Amino acid sequence: MTAAAAARQILTRLHEVMASRTHAQGKLDAVVEIVGEALDSEVCSIYLLREGMLELYATKGLNKEAVHVTRMAIGEGLTGTIVENSEMLNLAEAKAHPDFEYRPETGEDKFHSFAGVPIIYRTRAVGALNVQHVDPRRYEDVEIEALQTTAMVLSELIANAELIDEEEVGATESQTGPANIEGLTLVAGIASGTAVYHQPRVTIDQVVADDIEVERQRVYRAFDKMRDQIDGLSQQAEFGKGGEHEEVLQTYKMFAYDEGWSRRINEAIDSGLTAEAAIERVQQHTRMRMREIDDPLLADRMHDLEDLANRLLRIVSGQLGTAATQGLRRDTILIAKNLGPAELLEYDRRRLKGVVLEEGSLTAHVVIVARAMGIPVLGRARGLRGIVREGDPILLDADTATVTIRPTQSVLDAFETRFAKSKERQAAYAELRDVEPFTRCGTRIQVMMNAGLRDDMANLPLVGADGVGLFRTEFQFLVSATLPQRERQTRLYRDVLEAAQGKPVIFRTVDIGGDKAVPYLASDESENDENPAMGWRALRLALERGGLLKAQARALLEASAGKPLRVMFPMVSEPWEFDAAKAVFDEQLAFLRKQKKQLPDEIHYGAMLEVPALAEVLDLIIPKVSFLSIGTNDLTQFLFAADRANPKLAARYDWLSPAILRFLRRVVQSTTGHTIDLGVCGEMGGRKLEALALMGLGIHRLSITPVSVGPIKELVRQIDLKQIEDAMTGWLNAPPPSIREAMTVWAQERDIDIE
Incomplete structure (x- = not known):
């Protein structure tokens, strides 16, 4: 029998019961008989929420004397668990469940199998419909479906019969205090x-x-x-x-x-x-x-x-x-x-x-x-x-x-005071919109912003960023049901460049897959990734799906006609991956040249340093790239083997630990003497104390969220690079118990605002 047929058989008989002039208790007694018989189940019971407790209201198969006598709290026993979690239970052996509680007055000791579904009223569970059987077995899906359908009918019956305490259902909603x-x-x-x-x-x-x-x-x-x-x-x-x-x-x-x-x-x-x-x-x-x-x-x-x-x-x-x-x-x-x-x-x-x-x-x-x-x-x-x-x-x-x-x-x-101060700060940052961020010693720091949607570009003139240091092209892929067509990609990139009004925009090629999966690129490999952040994603995916990167390369080149194009490849682990990605662009560039299409005025290629392995081969990749951007979010979780989305690991995910700062210093030292633009993309650069540390390491380009641009420009104007560079050298050579605390004291002594 199908689920629909089983449920229809029950509903037909329930309809007759509900239409009858029988009193509410009589209707519930009839319901348990109908359900028990239809499912060939030796026990069928209904529990309802009354005065804060779940009360046995009707049963077929348990001791009738237990009706209106057996009561349990929400969360108590199997029935209480069903109501507390608003979820179904289907057990071959009820006694094996950790929440099982035996009620001797019911005479249920001889029954092994158990299934129960919540009775939902106004989105809340107000009771449970249970079945039991002597033989240990899990109930079939068809039987569970029939139970759930019956529970819906029961919610109407018990509501019409006023068997639910409205006060109990809405009791917690009557709170008036904070x-x-x-x-x-x-x-x-x-x-x-x-x-x-x-x-x-x-x-x-x-x-x-x-x-x-x-x-x-x-x-x-x-x-x-x-x-x-x-x-x-x-x-x-x-x-x-x-x-x-x-x-x-x-x-x-x-x-x-x-x-x-x-x-x-x-x-x-x-x-x-x-x-x-x-x-x-x-x-x-x-x-x-x-x-x-x-x-x-x-x-x-x-x-x-x-x-x-x-x-x-x-x-x-x-x-x-x-x-x-x-x-x-x-x-x-x-x-x-x-x-x-x-x-x-x-x-x-x-x-x-x-x-x-x-x-x-x-x-x-x-x-x-x-x-x-x-x-x-x-x-x-x-x-x-x-x-x-x-x-x-x-x-x-x-x-x-x-x-x-x-x-x-x-x-x-207190909240309004904080909110007002936030507004005052925002107003002060707005005044820095057209002010170039020079340090006290006269060094120009590039403060750029991150973006990913067309609307984000409206922030560029509002916050006074130097450009877009990271445009996440994957957003267009993440919110699409199908692979975005090349024409649509071209239109987006062209609009972004026009909105930038001549300021530089660095487009990161698509970073999807792993924990940013899209259904239209699903594969057995990606679905089985136990560590998706380190799996089949970003450039790895793009190189395997050649048509994906090919379409994006063509779109970027066409959108940048007559303008400079800056392209950055994500999650590069080894130089050959960069070479392979650039070859795709070279191929499309040759095609457009053959078609007599207008080309970008100039093209600058870069790579994201997110995978620690790339730091070991910087000498091999530096001659190939115009710029390098350190992606602090992924880099840090890879270095610490700590999932950045896991709250339990938040305390270990510290950007000011000696491990990450020494790693970054080594990267800076590897690029010294080369004509390469080194920067940081990510949340680390948008926090004042962390940004101070980055500048102390010699990093002079930060790409951050738009809301952080003003605060970081303010910070830049307060510091002397030589002082923070010397201090950072000392802290990394002989780390104090907490570099964060040491930096906080150092900044406060010099009236540098790090809030």
Whole structure:
């Protein structure tokens, strides 16, 4: 029997029960009999949340005397675990599970197998539907599907019968005092505003379908409308018109047309559910799968699918409108379980000040878009819905990964003082926009900025950077459902060069693969990477996929016609890799010359020093390159064997340790006497103390985030290079217990602002 047929058999009988005049308890007693018989299960039980405890409400197979007697706390026993985690359990041997607890009054000691699913009401688990069997066996997928469908019907039944304590369901939502939640910094920054929920909950009034074909047609129409909405967003969003957001939406289109997703919804309708219930049923299954996924990139794609499911559910139910479509009336901190990039683009950027997510990850597409928009984002803020109410005042400090809800006046005053000081500093930095960064001893330091989206280029004149020291071309690839066409790449690069208005732009060739995987370049090798950051990625991938680098080379050369072109290859480990990449450009250059196309005025080639191995062969590669850029983010994690995204290793990921500073000094010394431009790209150069150390090592070109340009230009004007170079030599020859502390004291003694 298929899952749909099994569920339909149960739903047909449940429909009769729900339509009957039987009292609520009688209906629940009938439900456990129907489910137990349909699944040939010796036990079927329903537990409901009452007065903060899970109470056995109905059972077939356990002692009837235990009904309304057996109670357990959320998180207690297998049933409590199901409700606490809102997840399914399927066990061949229940007693082997660490959360198993035996309740003697139920008489369940003779049963071995156990399966249970949560009963969800208004996004929260308020009970559990369990089955048990004497023989040790795992329940089949078809049986679990039938249980989950039944649980949806039960949520309607128990809500209509007022068997759920509304006060209990919303008890934690009644908090009025201040609260703090910690999370994960996804996009740094601070902001304040009023809490607005991105998505009002769609209420499903009817679960069981009266006419399956009518429900199927409703879903088909909703799919069509959803696809039209996604198409329309590319014209409506005020975000890099004709730019990367369109490619983000291409990913959504890929999911919107996914046959597997629509098939699962159709199967749920076949089981007897309404269109709304079918979408919710599939969505619940997706959420459960997400909890089992360890791969953050795959989990992010599942979040994209849930984002679309929410949109589809709103359309089919007629309960349209998110906070974006209703319009933001005041400065807003957006609250969401998760958020897709397409939905973020719908918001008024003048009112949207920050985003707090219950989930979210550093690799999510929405993070790329939010960073480009300059919106701070905090992720992994667990328990938001139980604490935050619509309209609550919120202080978001993504720098320290905290959010304060309903702050006290003293906390609010302190935050506003900090915010005001930040604004004053920004104003002071703005005054340095047209000031060239010379040190006190007269040395010119190049302060450039990093970019990756077309809209980032608007920051170039605003912050007064010397140019773009790192343009990450992979963003265009990451937010696209398919390999970006050469024409589209050419248009982006041409726009970037025009926006630079003659200032230098260093284009880094595509760095995808590994932890920046894209589905259209998937391979068995990349999927099995145990250490993706050190796997099949960047130049390694580009050289193997020759057409990829060939198309990008052609696009860069054509976009730079009549202008200088600066190209940098990522993750070069050995000189032959640089030679192979440059040969691709030489081949395309020869082709364009033969076609009588206008060529770049000049071409400068460089390499990223991210892999420590390259430092051992600098004498071989220096004659080949015009410039070398040290990528401190990847380099440091490779040197320390410490994943930079792992919070547990944050304390060991110190840019001011003797190991990294001595390594960098050796690189500087290897380039001394050569006509090569040496610089640093990465977060290290954007922090004042670390930037001070880099200049002390002899590095005079920094490429950093736009927001860091002003502070670093201010720092440059306060220092004497000879003094910091001498101090750095002393610290590295005889390292103190903490170079960071020693540098802090040194800077403070000379009134150098390092905050």
